[in-house]
Amino acid sequence: MKVDFNQIKTTISLPDFLLELGWKIVEGSSNACPKMSNGTHTIVIKRNSQNQYTYWDVHSDNVRGRSIMDLMQEHLLEATGKMPTLREVGEILQNYINTNRITTPEKSRYDVGNTSLRPDELQFYLRQLQPYKGNYLRKRGISKESVESPVFNNTFFIREVKNLGSVYRNVCVKMYSEKGVEAISQRNEAFKGVIGGKFDCLATSNHDKSRPIDILYLGESFIDCISHYQLLHSGSNLNLVYVSTEGYIHGRTDEAVTLNP
Numbered sequence: 179m180k181v182d183f184n185q186i187k188t189t190i191s192l193p194d195f196l197l198e199l200g201w202k203i204v205e206g207s208s209n210a211c212p213k214m215s216n217g218t219h220t221i222v223i224k225r226n227s228q229n230q231y232t233y234w235d236v237h238s239d240n241v242r243g244r245s246i247m248d249l250m251q252e253h254l255l256e257a258t259g260k261m262p263t264l265r266e267v268g269e270i271l272q273n274y275i276n277t278n279r280i281t282t283p284e285k286s287r288y289d290v291g292n293t294s295l296r297p298d299e300l301q302f303y304l305r306q307l308q309p310y311k312g313n314y315l316r317k318r319g320i321s322k323e324s325v326e327s328p329v330f331n332n333t334f335f336i337r338e339v340k341n342l343g344s345v346y347r348n349v350c351v352k353m354y355s356e357k358g359v360e361a362i363s364q365r366n367e368a369f370k371g372v373i374g375g376k377f378d379c380l381a382t383s384n385h386d387k388s389r390p391i392d393i394l395y396l397g398e399s400f401i402d403c404i405s406h407y408q409l410l411h412s413g414s415n416l417n418l419v420y421v422s423t424e425g426y427i428h429g430r431t432d433e434a435v436t437l438n439p
Contacts, residue, residue, distance in 0.1 A: 182267040183204040187230035187245045190271065192223050193288040194244060194281035199253060210291050225290055246271065246358045303362055303373055307335040307350055314349045314366070318401060324408040329418055333400070337364055351400045353379035353424065363400065363424040363425060383407075383420040398425050 197203075204220060207213035211238075212223045213384040221233040225310035226243070233249065235241035247267055254270075255261045262270075274280050283290070315325060315334065327333060335350040346366055353372065361374030364379055381400045385391060393416060397403045403420035411418055 179269050179272060181265070181272045183247070183268055184228070184230070185275065186268060186271045189226075189275055189280065189282055190246055191281045191286035191288060192231035192233065192246050192249075193198055193290065194286050196249075209288050211290050212290065223288075231290065259304070262413060265390075269343065278415050294420075300360065300374060303337070304352075304359065306337050307352075307362070308337070310334040310336055310349070312336065312347060314347075314402070315404075318405070319408075320401070320404055324404055324412060327407070327410075327412070329385070329407055329420070333381075333383060337362070351381040351422075351424075353381050353402075355379045357427065364431065370425075381422040381424055383418070385419045386417050389417055391419050394419045398424045400424065413438050 181183065193203075193214065196214050196216075199216070201214045201216045202273070204213050214221055214243045219241075220236050221241075222236060223231060223233045224306075226232050230245060230246055232243050234244070247264055250271060251262055251264065254267065310325060316322070324330060335352075336349045338349045339346045339348060339417045341362055346369075348364040348366050350362050350386045351376070352359045353363055355361075361372050361379045363372050364370070381403075383403065393401060395406060395418070397406070397420065398420040400420070403422050407418065407420060
């Protein structure tokens, strides 16, 4: 049998396939980014740059970027006690496609997207960022001195968004992967979200790259990070690094922390 591995990874809707295997949708899931569990493993699903369904285990750094091939291989091992080859798995899944025993992305309720942005899309949003101004941070107890400190200077920005005759001023921070800036975290009084690859990126503060890092702090909010700095390290000569997941804890956090500093 001819096996098209790319077709397998793109044509079979992974969330629907897992539902057939008995997996359940769990809290924190969305149609664009399903979160599912079989009682033992909990995974999050998205598409990669090749439009293939991939997943990572939220509790394991070793399970990330995997495809339906890996998942089916593990499923068959648990069911039979024998580890099938990827070729054998491919033939099984290809037969599902050939006999129309799958749910395709077009027929699925789960519109799983690629969270990354094309370079031109990213540049479009980056050009909209303006130097930070306003009272959003001040109302949360953050002083001007902290915002302009060497650790956080030029890490907060403003992006103006026009909608239905109103202008919203979102407070933004850039988020980095090993490739550089790949996402923008933004929030205002009634909204927060991320443009781009939120699950593979971290917001980071400034630090002196010519000398060793004294302390690295990991948080879930960049505003919490600057608050911590203001309370404990304002004016310090320590070489500090603050990194934030912006609320999106994922399997690559340790790797991203290693790469970004």
